[in-house]
Amino acid sequence: MKLFLPSSLLFLVFTFITCNSGPKIIDDLSDKSFEVLNQNGKTVIFPDDYKGKYVVAGFIYTNCPDICPLVTQNLIKVQKEFSNPDDIQFLGITFDPKRDTPEVLKNYKGLFNLDKNFDFLTADSTTIAELMDSVRVRSQVSFTQVREDDKEVYFMNHSDKIIVLDKKGRIIFEYGGSMTPVSYIVEDLQTVRR
Amino acid sequence: MKIAPTVLLILFLYVSCGKEPESKRPDIQPEMEIQNWARPGVQGQMSGAYFTYKNPLEISDTLVSIESPQAMMTQIHESYTTEDGLAGMREKKEIIIAPGQELVLKQGGLHVMLMNLNKDLSENDSVKVSLTFSQIGTTTFTLPVKRN
Numbered sequence: 001m002k003l004f005l006p007s008s009l010l011f012l013v014f015t016f017i018t019c020n021s022g023p024k025i026i027d028d029l030s031d032k033s034f035e036v037l038n039q040n041g042k043t044v045i046f047p048d049d050y051k052g053k054y055v056v057a058g059f060i061y062t063n064c065p066d067i068c069p070l071v072t073q074n075l076i077k078v079q080k081e082f083s084n085p086d087d088i089q090f091l092g093i094t095f096d097p098k099r100d101t102p103e104v105l106k107n108y109k110g111l112f113n114l115d116k117n118f119d120f121l122t123a124d125s126t127t128i129a130e131l132m133d134s135v136r137v138r139s140q141v142s143f144t145q146v147r148e149d150d151k152e153v154y155f156m157n158h159s160d161k162i163i164v165l166d167k168k169g170r171i172i173f174e175y176g177g178s179m180t181p182v183s184y185i186v187e188d189l190q191t192v193r194r
Numbered sequence: 195m196k197i198a199p200t201v202l203l204i205l206f207l208y209v210s211c212g213k214e215p216e217s218k219r220p221d222i223q224p225e226m227e228i229q230n231w232a233r234p235g236v237q238g239q240m241s242g243a244y245f246t247y248k249n250p251l252e253i254s255d256t257l258v259s260i261e262s263p264q265a266m267m268t269q270i271h272e273s274y275t276t277e278d279g280l281a282g283m284r285e286k287k288e289i290i291i292a293p294g295q296e297l298v299l300k301q302g303g304l305h306v307m308l309m310n311l312n313k314d315l316s317e318n319d320s321v322k323v324s325l326t327f328s329q330i331g332t333t334t335f336t337l338p339v340k341r342n
Contacts, residue, residue, distance in 0.1 A: 065233060065242030066273045066305045067281045073342070107236040113341055142282055147267050147310055157280040178281070178302060184219055 030169040036123040039105040047169035055165035061096035070178035077182040084115040092120040095139040232321040243306035249291040255329040257289040266310035
């Protein structure tokens with residue numbers, strides 16, 4: 001009996017902890033700090049400035065007219081499903097900072113009918129490379145073409161990805177960016193926001 | 195000795211209650227709606243366009259070129275997944291369409307690349323795309339610009 005009581009207590013505590021632990025942490029970005037710019041040229045510290053909110057982020061480059069708009073559209077659909085909630089921040093983060101300046105991202109944002117809490121982020125090449133490494137997004141120039149005005153334009157192979165960060169800046173969900181049914185993301189967010 | 199089964203039970207609960215990310219579910223490409231349209235775009239940047247064309251001939255026909263007055267350069271590209279799992283894009287030249295078959299351009303697959311747009315493309319504008327085939331000659335589509 002002397003042994004049974006403390007072990008039962010231990011059992012209850014452990015059960016409480018394990019059964020209420022929430023989703024598995026895929027990557028912890030809470031100790032990272034990336035100085036980036038949003039589409040208005042305003043400095044943002046990622047993910048620190050978004051702590052206290054869930055973050056749904058997709059990875060794009062604006063010279064991609066097919067897959068990357070699908071990623072952005074999926075983010076928009078999630079935002080609309082939740083009727084533009086205040087506790088969820090939506091981000092499109094470029095992996096092509098050479099071309100995707102804040103001005104370009106502002107124009108890109110204007111192509112979509114976006115609500116508040118939706119930003120596009122860029123930074124210097126080094127910062128973007130470190131940020132992409134931390135979220136395990138890969139990109140590489142795939143081929144280059146010379147336009148009729150003799151200017152070169154390059155295209156990129158890239159990870160197709162959307163991630164969800166919890167309020168502490170930890171990645172808790174990952175999805176195929178353009179091909180994941182939006183309902184998956186919505187259901188997962190509903191679960192963690194309860 | 196009573197602690198042993200309790201420890202086992204705790205281990206069991208740890209394994210069974212530890213939640214895996216829900217996103218382990220397999221990605222399923224949603225069926226993209228087939229329609230004729232073009233994306234909005236910014237002058238000097240890119241846009242994409244989509245349509246379906248049916249070869250009305252009783253012989254195969256080959257798409258040999260494509261152009262648009264709204265873009266400095268127009269090509270057909272294909273989105274695909276590379277061997278190492280990245281999303282990629284490649285140019286498709288000389289697409290052969292069998293008799294009575296359709297050439298379907300839709301999101302996530304074949305699409306028109308409108309490169310270096312001459313002016314902004316906004317919702318309710320339209321884009322002209324001319325396709326030249328080896329047999330039937332040139333066919334022009336007028337595609338509405340939509341946000342989709």
